[in-house]
Amino acid sequence: MVGIKDIAKAAGVSISTVSYALNGSPKVTEQTRKRIQDIAREMNYVPNMAARTLKKQQTNIVGVYLADYGGSFYGELLDGIKRGLATFDYEMIVCSGQRSHLFIPERMVDGAIILDWTFKTEEINLLADRGHPLVVLDREIDRKSVCKVLLDNKGGSTLAISKLAESGSQKVFLVTGADGYDSQERYKTSIKELERFGIDYEVIPGEFTEPSGYRAAETIMAKNPDFPVDIFSFNDEMAVGIYKYFSDRPEKIGREIRLIGFDNIELGTFMDPRLATISYSKHRWGMVAAEKLMQLIKGESTEDEVIYTTFVAGDSFS
Secondary structure (H helix, E strand, O other): OOOHHHHHHHHOOOHHHHHHHHOOOOOOOHHHHHHHHHHHHHOOOOOOHHHHHHHHOOOOEEEEEEOOOOOOOHHHHHHHHHHHHHOOOOEEEEEOOHHHHHHOOOOOOOOEEEEOOOOOHHHHHHHHHOOOOEEEOOOOOOOOOEEEEEEOHHHHHHHHHHHHHHOOOOEEEEEOOOOOHHHHHHHHHHHHHHHHHOOEEEEEOOOOOHHHHHHHHHHHHHOOOOOOEEEEEOOHHHHHHHHHHHOOOOOOEOOOEEEEEEOOOHHHHHOOOOOEEEEOOHHHHHHHHHHHHHHHHOOOOOOOEEEOOEEEOEOOEO
8 A cells, every 4th residue: 555655755755745735735835736646646645534633633524323323314414414514515324323422532533423323322412522523313311411302202292292183083093104213203292192081092113115015004904993094104115115005905095094293214204195294393403402512512502492383284194
């Protein structure tokens, strides 16, 4: 692997001169800088990011931690983060899995945005106590170097149950998600609101995935429910699975099956009938998270923020 010593030898200059030229220092002339950069390109020189990080104590990169990359949910969120970071000349790497957690304590990233229910809160607390700037999108943590940018799960779930109550619902099937903060908040709020309205309910476990939505629909119909069947799916991905199950059955969504989702993914606008859902701006969620993290990295004061939700009417529920 080519190093700056090799470039210095080829250029007939000192190692420090090569370092100045490659790092934009004014200590070398523009002519010398160009000559050394040309030699470095010819020799396929690749800068040692780890060494540069140790010297500068800054990478201009942040880690974005997700539980997985599946489904259509993450695209808008990541685009929002990317655009928010670009304002500050920062970039991101998207991470998943335990080994990538080491990027934070080893300072391969300057901070992190976490939307990963498998990332243990105890580990986040430890990193925060060591001073690493962190923004969490999926849990409540009170630490000096942690900022929370959370969805208004309570407001969204309250909207969904209120719509069901207004329609005269007698029983609601709740299709839950993976064991994370968002799912738990939607579950607790839904149960509270259903009991407030005196509406019967049954919980069907899901995993926030399309296949788990399909299986949930199978489970519901195996119970020989009375029509109309009212379903609140805790995300739109599972709602897509529910649609697929009923595509080959006589019962029709919007008629015998009344369905509300959560997330307002783009696919929902093309579904027939159009999916009723709880909406919020995933793009704004990402941009706000990026802004908050940059404030932490720069040592500026910051405040927690909530991303509010609205109800989007659709023919899947009327």
